[in-house]
Amino acid sequence: MxxxxxxxxxxxxxxxxxxxxxxxxxxxxxxxxxxxxxxxxxxxxxxxxxxxxxxxxxxxxxxxxxxxxxxxxxxxxxxxxxxxxxxxxxxxxxxxxxxxxxxxxxxxxxxxxxxxxxxxxxxxxxxxxxxxxxxxxxxxxxxxxxxxxxxxxxxxxxxxxxxxxxxxTRGQDTLLMDFDAHDGQGGGGQGLAAFDASVLKVLRASEAEMVEHQQYLKVLDDAVGKPCLWRSLDPLPEPSGAVAES
CATH class of the missing domain: 3.30.420.10 (Ribonuclease H-like superfamily/Ribonuclease H)
Known part of the structure; x- marks a missing residue:
């Protein structure tokens, strides 16, 4: 556009x-x-x-x-x-x-x-x-x-x-509600409008941030006595700078 x-x-x-x-x-x-x-x-x-x-x-x-x-x-x-x-x-x-x-x-x-x-x-x-x-x-x-x-x-x-x-106009290119103009309550509309993810800027975590994240996950693991839910849903590779626990 x-x-x-x-x-x-x-x-x-x-x-x-x-x-x-x-x-x-x-x-x-x-x-x-x-x-x-x-x-x-x-x-x-x-x-x-x-x-x-x-x-x-x-x-x-x-x-x-x-x-x-x-x-x-x-x-x-x-x-x-x-x-x-x-x-x-x-x-x-x-x-x-x-x-x-x-x-x-x-x-x-x-x-x-x-x-x-x-x-x-x-x-x-x-x-x-x-x-x-x-x-x-x-x-x-x-x-x-x-x-x-x-x-x-x-x-x-x-x-x-x-x-x-x-x-x-902030937010107009994200999850816009695109309801049928003839439906005052929004019923029967088209729901969420199409979203072009290509307009988003992708910021990748640095190596230091990955190490810090792993350390935080270990704190959660220790608190619940088992791998936290985050690890089971989205396991992350160990960063190269992480030190393995013995």
Whole structure:
């Protein structure tokens, strides 16, 4: 499963008033693991940012003038999001800007470029009704440090959102109950959903840990006067560092 966490920074609040995207960032996750492969673009908007927007992202007109315009790098975005689920916080805002930029570039709406769009803000509101669900509030709720976030930046925000999304959806790839939607009590459903064990990280015991484990089992053996139940169910080989008892 390939997911893209996307964020933008803009010159203002409404593309209908001529405002443009000035920064675009995407972070890739495959099977709920960050791959380190990301897309990060600064864009020349050919206009100044509103003072309020400039206070948010700090990207000046002079700084952005050295970077390409959206239509010059649009193909990078098209290729990057192809076939993926794209996760955006307050997706309606970012998508309306992306649609406006793609239209100027002679391309179709953003939704046609990817497999699907998920709004993490709507998901958070369902999960935490009546609470603040901004990115900062969610970072605080899930114990994710954003102390280094003095200004909004698309790459940093997308990285933070990726961590928040993993925290909000933790457990979705394990023993999910997949009940029939027509059965309010869950009866007659399909039971536990399929589970892909390949997504789990396998940590093997070290030699020292195996020795310590054998010593603990001997304590149990001595306490009950016979081999403990653990040995009969799952006998383990003696580690090479263990010393045989005489």
């Amino acid at each position: 390939r997911q893209i966490i996307l964020d933008t920074e803009t010159t203002g609040l409404d593309p209908a008033q001529g405002h443009r995207v000035v920064e675009l960032a995407c972070v890739e996750m495959v099977n709920r693991s960050l791959t380190g492969r990301h897309l990060h673009l600064y864009l020349n908007p050919d206009r100044d940012s509103d003072p309020e927007a400039l206070n948010v992202h700090g990207l000046t007109t002079e700084f952005l003038s050295a970077y390409p315009r959206f239509h010059e790098v649009a193909s990078q975005l098209v290729d990057y999001v192809a076939g993926a689920e794209v996760i955006i916080h307050n997706a309606a805002f970012d998508v309306k800007f992306l649609d406006a930029e793609l239209n100027r570039a002679g391309l179709g709406p953003f939704r046609t470029l990817c497999d699907s769009i998920t709004d993490s803000l709507l998901y958070a509101r369902e999960l935490h009704p009546g609470k603040r669900n901004s990115l900062d509030a969610l970072c605080e709720r899930y114990g994710i440090s954003n102390a280094h976030r003095t200004l909004h930046g698309a790459l940093l925000d997308s990285e933070l959102l990726a961590e928040v999304w993993l925290a909000m």
